[in-house]
Amino acid sequence: MNAQKWHGHATAMARAAAAVVGCTALVLAVTGPSAQAQGRDLARQTLPANDGWASYGTGTTGGAEADAEHVYTVSTWAEFKAALAAGGDAPKIIKVKGTIDAVSEGCDAFAADGYDFDAYLAAYSPEAWGYDTDLSAEPDGSPEGLRRASAAAQDQAIKANIPSNTTIIGVGRNAAIKGASLQIKAVDNVIVRNIAFESPIDCFPQWDPTDGDHGNWNSEYDTAVVYGSTHVWIDHNTFTDGAHPDSAAPTYFGMLYQQHDGELDIVKGADYVTASWNVFTEHDKTILIGNSDSAATTAVDRGHLKVTFHHNLFSNLVERAPRVRFGQVDSYNNHFVANDDYAYSFGIGKESQLVAEHNAFTLPEGISAAKVLKRWNVSPLTAADNTVNGEVTDLIAVHNAEIPAETLESGAGWTPTLRTKVDPVQAVPAIVDHRAGAGKVC
Structure with a gap:
């Protein structure tokens, strides 16, 4: 059965289940005297027990306990940043x-x-310049110096620092944030839900003539970065390049004028993150967990970067869904839909401990299942009960058979326990496609 026919069959098979999956657990997430009232208020819903790594320990409640003075409705960037700054780390809902x-x-x-x-x-x-010298020593008044000053102005304008004990939630089905970079940095207990994010474009990418054999354009600004933070729940959002896809970008000096960085990066010792029911689409370097193999980074990241991905739709991406270093990462019940630009989904990096189970992959004709996994370092992983175009496929065996120079080892060395309902893998495409993304939270 080809991918298109199988996908239609799966839709019919799981439509009824999709109508309720992802909702029931959330209604039950709040307990105690205020459970009934909070269960009706999406802004005060908390992460359910056992729902991925963000439920570990104290769990993730965001701003659920905010008083009336710390509940804000915003419709402009200035209002959004002002609400973030108000009240410090007191629980707040935006x-x-x-x-x-x-x-x-x-x-x-x-x-x-x-x-x-x-x-x-x-x-x-x-x-004029060659390829041997980078631009770091260029003075302030040079073209590079003026680029740096311009980039600094954008950096100041578009980054938004998210404090601890905060819930950010879209109102209704059409809430969106364009061109911003959420900085979830050195904080605890943050929820971001029901928002369509259009990735920020770097207005002033830097040319680095020493990057690779032919130089490269390097850009800044992740849509959201979890940096040294704990207990973060990213749920029912849509991440896309929107009006500025890489496919429309020009080339200069023979290289793509890259204006995007990641959609969601989790770095610098961050821990206890759950990303659920999101759509990640139309992007190149999508999700990075752990950003370096360096000794300094190893000292910070080793033993951290515990992240769960479940019921996300990864559609028309090139790579990094995610690329993993160090972390115990659990990826289950996700749907990956590739196009002809596909490079890989899971990047196996330094000391990574990836468990990838019960995921569905829809690949176009001519794209081998061997490409799903990409080995950057020798790190064992667990990859069981995954399907490719509806057929249960041993992703490690297929990879090793077709790419023997990059052999992967089986067995991540740990077993995830923080899961709620695990859906049958054959039903995953229909369930996820129907329920994931902004505007579909319930």
Whole structure:
């Protein structure tokens, strides 16, 4: 049965289950005297018990206990940042109404006086500059110096620091945030739900002539980054490049003018994160868990980066869904839909301990199941009961048979216990496609 026919069959098989999966547990998540009232208020729902790593220990409640003075409804970027800053770490709820645009005035609003992109290209073309020297020593008044100043202005404008004990939730089916970078940094107990995120574009990428054999453009700004934080629940959001897909980007110096970084990065000793019922789509380097193999990073990350992904739709991505270093990462009941640009889904990195079970992969004709896994380092993983185009497939065996130079070992060395309902893998595409993403929280 080909992928298209099988997918239609699965839709009919699981439509009834999809109508309730993901809702019942949430209604029951709040207990005690206020359970009935809070169960009706999406903004005060908390992560259910045993729902992934974010439920470990104290669990994740976000701003569920916020008093009336710390509940905000915002519809502009200025209002959103002001609400984040108000009240410190006291529990707060921020309700996002409509579309908030962090770059409403466009990239020109951040450009330093005198910055000119054509002058930048002329100064640092391979013919003029070569490939042997990077641009770090360029003075402030140079084209690179003016680019740095412009980038600093954008950095200040579009980053939003999320405090501890915060819930950010979209109102209704059309809440969106465009061009922003959520910084969940060195905090605890954060919930982000029901928002469509359009990835920020880096208005001023840097050319690095020493990056690779032919130089490269490097960009900043993850849509959301969990940096040294704990107990974070990312649920029922949509992450997309929106109006600025990489496929529409130009090339300069023979290289793609890259203006996107990650959609969700989890780094620097972050721990206890659950990402559930999200849509990650139309992106290249999607999710990074652990950002370096360096000795300094190893000291921070080893023993941390515990993350659960379940019931997410990963659609039309190139790579990193996710790429994993160090962490005990549990990925189950996700649906991966590839296109012809597909490179891989799971990146097996330094000391990673990935468990990937009960996931469904829909690959186009000509894309081998061997590409699902990509070995960056020798780290054993568990990959059981996964399907490719409806057929149960041993992902490790297929990879090793077709890519023997990058042999993978089976057995991650741990068994996940923090799971709620595990759905039959054959039903996963229909369930996830029907329920995942912003506007579908219940």
